[in-house]
Amino acid sequence: MLCYWGAQVREGFGLVLAKVKHGDYGIRSVCPKSAVQDMSAGGSFVGFIQDGKVSVLRLRDGKRKQPKLKKDKIRLIVCGGAGTVLLAYGGRVLIMDQSNVCSPLRGLESSQVIQIACGDQHSMALTKDGQLFVWGDNTHGQLGLKIGQTGSLSVQHVKSLCGIPLAQISAGGDHSFVLSLSGVVFGWGKNSAGQLGLGDTTDRHVPTVVNSLNRKKTVSISCGGEHTATLSKGGTVFTFGSGGFGQLGHNSFTDEHHPRVVFELWGSKVSQVTCGRRHTLVSVESSNLIYSFGCGMQGQLGNGEMIKQSVPFPVDLSTVCDHAHMIKKLIAGENHSFALFLKKLGNESKPNPSRGILTVDDRMIDRWVSGRDLWKVIKMDINKVFSSAASLNGSFLKTSCDEHYQTSEEHCGLDFDLVKASFAKLSENERLISEVVKVVQQRLLPSLNSNPAGVEALRLYLLLPELIRGLQGQQRTELTKALASKILDLNPAASKVLEMYWSKLPDEWLKNVVYLFRKESAMLIGRIAVDKLDSDIATHLTKFVRILEMVYQVCRSAHRDITKSDFIIHEVNGLLDVLQTIIEDLNNMSFNLTGQIQELVAQQNYYNTILKNLISLPCIFNLEAKCSYMKNRVWQLQGCFPLTLRRTALLEDCFCQLMANQQHLRGLWLAVFYTEDMRKTDVNKRDFFLNVFKELCAPESQLLMDNDNKTLSWFPTKLRVEKEKYFLFGILCGLAFNNNSVVNLPFPLALFKKLLNVKPSLEDLREFSPVLGKSLRYILDYSDDVKEMDTYFTIEWDGTEVELDPAEPGKKVTNYNRTEFVDKYVDYILNKSVEEVFEEFKRGFFNACDRFLVEMFEPEELRGVLVGNEEYDWDILKKNTTYEGSFYAEHPTIISFWEVFDELTPNEKKGFLLFITGFEKVPILGMSAVKMRVRPLFNFTQDHLPEALTCHTLLDLPVYQNKETLRAKVIEAINHKRGFWEE
Template identity: 85%
Template sequence: MLCYWGAPVREGFGLPDKVKHGKCGIRSMCPKSVEDMSAGRSFVGFIRDGKVSVLRLRDEDQDGKLKQLQLKKNDRIRSIVCGGAGAVLLANGGRVLIMDKSTVCRPLKGLENRQVIQIACGDQHSMALTKDGQLFIWGENSHGQLGLGKGEPSTLSPQPLKSLCGIPLAQISAGGDHSFVLSLSGVVFGWGKNSAGQLGLGDTTDRHVPTVVNGLNRKKTVSISCGGEHTATLSKGGTVFTFGSGGFGQLGHNSFKDEHHPRVVAELWGSKVSQVTCGRRHTLVSVSSSKLIYSFGCGMQGQLGNGEMIKKSVPFQVDLATECDHKYMIKKLIAGENHSFALFFKELGNESKPNPSRGILTLDDRMIDRWVSERDSWKVIKKDINTVFSSAASLNGSFLKTSCDEHYQTSVENCGLDFDLVKTSFAKLSENERLISEVVKVVQQKLLPSLNPNPTGVESLRLYLLLPELIRGLQEQQRTELTGALGSKILDLKPAARKVLETYWSKLPDDWLKNLVDLFQKESAMLIGRIAVEKLNWDIATYLPKCVRILQMAYQVCCSAHRDITKSDFIIHEVNGLLDVLQTTNEDINNNWQWFNLSGHINALVAQQNYYDTILKNLISLPCIFNLEAKCSYMKNRVLQNCLKLALRRTALLEDCFCQLRTVSQQHLGGCFLSVFYTEDMRKTDVNKRDFFLNVFQELCAPESQLLMYNDNKTLSWFPTKPSVEKEKYFLFGTLCGLAFNNNSVVNLPFPLALFKKLRNVKPSLEDLIEFSLVLGKSLRYILDYSDDVKEMELNFTISWDGTEVELDPAEPGKIVTNYNRTEFVDKYVDYILNKSVEEVFEEFKRGFFNACHRHLVEMFEPEELRGVLVGNEEYDWDILKQNTTYEGLFYAEHPTIISFWEVFDELTSNEKKAFLLFLTGFEKVPILGMSAVKMRVRPLFSFTQDHLPEALTCHALLELPIYQSKKILRAKVIEAINHKRGFWEE
């Protein structure tokens, strides 16, 4: 049954059926086989048995006849949408035809090979949604209603709306000069004219590209409808929101004001509305449970069905015929410019054919089961695979978490996927080799190249969570190709989209996140392994850093989200082999330069060296794959291009070094090898450099230097709040620290971990303050853990530090510490001491530090590792030193002198053993890699007297030991040697 009301038209629209006149100007009839209809400004169209008839609605044509459109014999129309001046028709099979104002109907060029499932018309523009989720748009673009971007011209041919590529759309709608789409998870996008706020964005500025209507986020929107200058949406629970022009009351808010934000139609609250549709200046809603229709807005032509020619700003019940209540169910509401329609079907015995699916094709269990069992022909299966797996929208719309409607909560925090369903579905696909091979081909050739690096909505990012799970089950060659291609696409994402993806990663189930890491870790390891054994392959050299960058992204996500994935999961041990290959190549070139040059092999070897070096330089900025040994090896074996020479007096080390560093302060010293001369002898030796760092840092960090402040037990230092020396000295202090790092020198730098965190841009914590000031730190911890009312402590946000009284919250002086703000108090206390109070001084130190070393090398190391590289550790395992010692010349492990030496060594005090380590290596502490990194060599030192002291070459940890006549003499000479005046021993 068809009911209609509004402006006068030809009786019954010329349809062959008797018209019944009811109350309030409502007419009803029961035309046979009306499957669908639409009303626009100029036409009303009916579909009967797949054929279309149209009637002009303009005043001058009121007496016109219903005209059947001439279509091809096999064309059966399943949908019609009338716009401002014409109409768009959708035929079975997904073909689109357009009808202009002369009622001529023709196929729309540009969509011939597309299977369209939905169409929409505005006044002068149209939209079409295809089965694979692509949106095409054409027509007038005066207000950006095509969504193609500002300045884009109008077009008669359909254009793909690339900005929405990947968004799984559920519905499209077009208004006067604005457009809307709705995603499967209820996200609403609008664009075009916004003069009355009809886009719901809070303003009246036109939009030329699709824009998310944030006011409707998580409202479970299931339907949208656009009017002339207003818009209505329907939520799953039956709530109606309206916005835009309200001048005729068409928003239903009991006012005639415009609304720039979506607003609930309060009068319909609790009615569980099932349909909403907008006319040009009025709105219709239906409630299927009660079989009621409500209207509001412009009723000047009777289009509200209330018997009055007035405007209504609140919903008013339409007085339908009695038989509508009992025999029929509301099928569809249609609101035109001055007319309203309601299509009904009989509740029982309905023989009309169901509407064909209007949803995009998505992957589900039933489809996969059909493929796996091959119930369909291989040709049909291949076609479906191509449709689903070539479309980002189709895949992004698959596997949604429908339990508790969770996918409607999709946001930057929630991806909306059912991970268990994804896993079982892809596992089924992987069992069939022919199926999965076809899937891989489509993904590689069609899907990945089509991805948009700047997607409009977050739903498009689901694909980047789905594909790793698909790739994980592939054979090695297929996995390698797709992993690299996917990695490239992830890195192509714009920063905002990549940030959302990282958030999704941080919330993945543990096994999914582990699988993601494992996928890119294994791929990277395989590539590094190939590089170490193959000839030059620049394709791998280009491809490898992309995989590792994904690993680095995942590593940072795991660190910031505190996920239970260890650092070892990211380590690639093959890097150590690559470092060994590079070191061997360097040694071959250095040791055989002349021979290689004469034989003509040098060019190939240098090319290989450059190849390895280039790869490592690209990888070093992605340190998650390096274990500590590899990081230190790279630091030790890299080639420093320049030399910084310091000529110093032993009696004025700090004065001379500061003076000379000032002269080069404008230069970047990151690639400089430090060479130290003492004016007393002017010999350049590695002993000089190590001696210099030892003594200059002892002087710098001594209380007498006044550079630093110390904690209560004088074990750790920090920057002073009010420095008593000029700021430049902190720059030079930082420069010396950077030079020590750059030259692999362990120095005396008694700072808490907070310093090394700040150098790595990691925020210091309360634990760092506890390390520096145990009493203060534990007091703050006590405040956080206090079980009673903190107010009893009578604390406020005014503190005293380094002789200065400070307000931690200047906006509220004297603010009291309570249970509610104690975390804020502690955070601000820690921040003040470790950051704000020393900001100016630390920034000078940091500037000097990075002036003397490369930032990317520093960023290789975690804060704990950075401290270990610069300061060393105190894990003195003397047994390891003994086990790792090798002997040269006449010496061997059972030689009497060696036996006596180790007996003497074992009898030394703890401090004497540390002094021996300093004598041997030039460092007071153990290197970061532990005592195993100290490879002591012992060889005989031939002397004609028993007075000669043992000697050490610190750069090689080489001990030259005379053969003494007795253990007693050996003991005396060893002790004398290790207590020898620092900096004056012989090399």
């Protein structure tokens, strides 16, 4: 049964064998013998489908047209402002021209269309694989292509929506909308009255998300002439746009630029909403009622009055309709309204699957696995689903409690258990998974959009690693390569959302992402170490590691339970060993072997390039590999920066020469000469660093301020020396780093964080000042319900009173602002109060060493590289010691030496470490990195002291007559002045 009301038209619309029943308020009904399956009303036409046959009535003269169709059976009809579009059951789109001839729409012959929509002068079509096509006028951007794109009679693909699983399309006068499966609303086109719901009146030429409708569980959308209505799953109606005729239902005649709830319908659980040119209809399935509001000047509201109505009122159908019928579809035209009824059969609420895009579900996979379908059919299904990003992104949604409607930048909406189970089923069948892989590799991945319009398009980047994880060999590698490239091609906004999704992934899934890219990286590194030079391998490796670095930073920021060790690729150490071998071969090779030298140099450059790219993404390097890389780099330094110094004027001389050569320091090997003997030895350099830092950090230098315990130093807030000295101080630290020298730099971890642009924390302040740190922690943890504390934002530091909040002097600390207080306190001491001095120090530091080398370390590691540690394991030193010449482990002198060593005091043992290595502390890799060699010293007297060559950790030990003499001489050597003269 069809009910209709509004402007006068041909009685019964010329429907065959239709008897018209007249009711109150101008409402009429007709029950044609052949039921109306679908209908549509446009500005000039009304179209009907009966038994797959189409008839179109021209409203102005009442003439009825019978389109000339061949064999197509029509399922849907849409009448726009200028014409009529038909959709056949096979998915073909037909255009009806003025001569009633229907011809296929060019450009969509090979596509299966499932939905069509028409505006005044433009049309839209949605295909089964989730692609949106448009054609017609584009004056206001209603085609959604881009600014400056003119209209087109041929179909155009809206590429920006690729990958978005669309549920519905709708076209208004000169604007367009689409709705995703998870309720995300996109609009574009004319926006003169705010009909796009974006809060302004600016036209949009590309699909734009209506953010205010996010998470509203939108299930339906309808566009009018210049207004729009949406329906949420719970039955709530939102309207926006032109309200001049009351068509928004807000009890006013004003425009709305944002979606606004129609409160008069609140609680009615609306089931359908449709917009006409200037009026709106809604239906409530539970009560079988229809409400209307807006322009009724032609009777289209069904209330018997020719008025504008700004609030919803029921349309009284009691005289033309009984309770045996239910509303199937509402249609609102320009000056007419229609309600298509069906007899109640008990299953009317079931959705029509033919109107939805193709997605993967359990039943489909079970059919494939069981082989109930022919292989040819299965291949077609796989090709359709796995070649479409939209189809996959619309699959595996978490439907329980409507969770997928919460899809946002923080919530992906996927059911991870369902994904895992589905892909596991596919992986069990080798034939199936091979076909899936082929389609994904050849069709899906090349089609991915690097600038997705919405976050739903990013679900694919969570799905594919789980699919790839079950693969082996070349299949796995090739898909990983393609996926890595696509992830890195994403625009910054999409990449940020993907990182957020990673941070929210279940632990198992996130670890699988890490495992996938780590394993493939390790495999490529293994190939690099044994294969010939291959730039493609190096390129793919860098991409894999970039993604690992992205995930690593996500894990750090989100405090995920995935450790740094999960990212480390130990195969890198092998690559460094290969490079070390090449360097040693070059150093030992005769220069007359030109061809071999050139080959080795090419290999060296190849490995250096790869490692330099990798070291900028340091999450895959363990500490040993980082130190090895630095060592290799130092071995390859070609230049030397000489310092000629007087022992009695160490700081004065080095500062003068550093200032004169500050532009020529980075990447050079330091050589130290003393004017007293002018010998070039590595001992000189180590002695220089040892003593120059003792002078710099001594209280007499006035460069630093000490903490209460005199154990750590920090920059002062009041300068007592020239600012340039901090620049030179930084240069010396940079030179120490560049020359692998451990120095006395008694700073808290905060310094090394700041050098790496990591924000210092309360714990860093607590390291420097335990008492102050403990007090601030007490303030944060204070649990009593006290509104104000006896503390102010006024503090005293380094003899200066400071207002932490200058805008509000004398501000008190309360329960509500205590976090702000502590943050400002820490920030002042570790950042603001020393900003000028630290920036000078930092400038000097990076003036003397490469930033990329520094940034490969974590703050704790950087401190260890420069300062060393105090984990003195003397048993390891003894175990790692080797013997040369006539010495061996059981030699009497060696036995005596270790007996003497074991009897030394802790400070004497530390003094011996300084004597043999030139460093006061243990290198960052621990005592195992100290490989002492001991050899007999010949041509000596019993008064001769043991000698040490620190650059080689070599001890020349005389063969003394007895243990007592050995003890005395070892202690004397430890306490001996290390080459520095006294005045």
